Amino acid sequence: MKRRKFIKMAIGSASMWPMLSYADTYPSRPVTLVVPFSAGGPTDVLARLLSERMGAVLGQTVLVENVTGASGTIAGMRVARAAPDGYTIGIGHWGTHVLNGAIYPLQYDLLRDFEPVAMIANGPQLIIARPTLPPTDLKQLIAWLKDNPNKATAGTAGPGSGAHVSGVFFQNLTGTSFSFVPYRGAGPALNDLMAGHIDLMFDQASNSLSQVRGGTVKAYAVTAQSRLAAAPDIPTVDEAGLPGLYIAYWHGVWAPKNTPAEVITKLNAAVVTALADPALRQRFVELGQEIPPLEKQSPAALGKHQEAEIEKWWPIVKAANIRADL
Structure with a gap:
């Protein structure tokens, strides 16, 4: 009887071990940051500045992978269909994570298929x-x-x-x-x-x-x-003389849907720490980018901002009958 009870306890502990240890050991290998545009462009430059400092915080290399084509929709699919383990994340902006939803027949949902990590910059x-x-x-x-x-x-x-x-x-x-x-x-x-x-x-x-x-x-x-x-x-x-014409190429980082909350928290902390670096902040300013205040850098804040932007811009795009040049 005692032996049976001991075996049950051992099995229960073993089944819980992966869940308990995953967040503690993450990341145990390099993380890939998918960039939806070619090397040298504005988004790629921001990604490389960010990835270097995120890697130092996470203790692992953050690799930049340029996945180009169809205004970022191919990269969007790459991240949306990746394993939700925190090892594949993506950077995107107003165009890729707002406008594309009104222009392209996407095979993924901009809100439901991603977990927001953090907003990193606002570029008017x-x-x-x-x-x-x-x-x-x-x-x-x-x-x-x-x-x-x-x-x-x-x-x-x-x-x-x-x-x-x-x-x-x-x-x-x-x-x-x-x-x-x-x-x-x-x-x-x-x-x-x-x-x-x-x-x-x-x-x-x-x-x-x-x-x-x-x-x-x-x-x-x-x-x-x-x-x-x-x-x-x-x-x-x-x-x-034209009040209200507010347009910004804000950038954010997303992970695949169902990425563990503990992993999102670690990724967000790495982004927030990177954005606090004085050298990075100065470089962003030189590029015409504004780093959002700390309260706007949370996953919830990015998700809320993305929803608001979709509500604002989709009607404008659809009323103008803007279509993708496929």
Whole structure:
């Protein structure tokens, strides 16, 4: 009888051991951070800065894996279908985890198939133009566009991209009309803007801020409620005369659905510690990125923000009948 009782206790303890020890031993091998865009782009740069410091906190290497294609939807599938063990996580942004749901026929659910880990950065856009465009401020730009309907051109990274949706939002608020010119990415579009082949862009500050500083493009406003620390001379849309045009390429980190809560807590702690590093914070500022306050860095805060953004942007995208260029 005693022997039977002892065996039951041993079996029970053994069955509990993996659950009890997993969170304690995680991570016991390298973690892969999936980036939905090519190396060298804005999201990749943020991922590499973050991964280095996360690895130091976790005690394991955080490997960056670039999984490109279809505006980040291939990477989204990679993370959504990965084992929920904390060893495959993904970085994404406003485009991949909000806009894509209204544009692409996704094979995964943006809210149900991921566990939020943390928001890492908020990068507002800049309204920029070729240097020779006549208007000198945002009010003059709006007036010029109204006087020249459908004559101006705005470069985008393709149908449904952040630059495209931002331009549609701008048109809705200002009653202006202009044509969109799709490119294979923001880089080629910016090159054509500098060359004077197109007139406008709604671009990530991290992509075009250096060109603004160099005078090869002109900036009318930043699409945020406060000025950029890296470019305090550029007015906000409120100051420039178009209140409410708030657009940001905020970035976050997600894990597959059903990743253990204890693992999410460890990953979040690693992100929060990384974001507190002074050198990383300075580098983010130089890239035109704003690190969210500590209370906005929790998994719950990221999930809530993502839901709010979906509620805001999906109706705009669908009303404009924006479709993916498949």
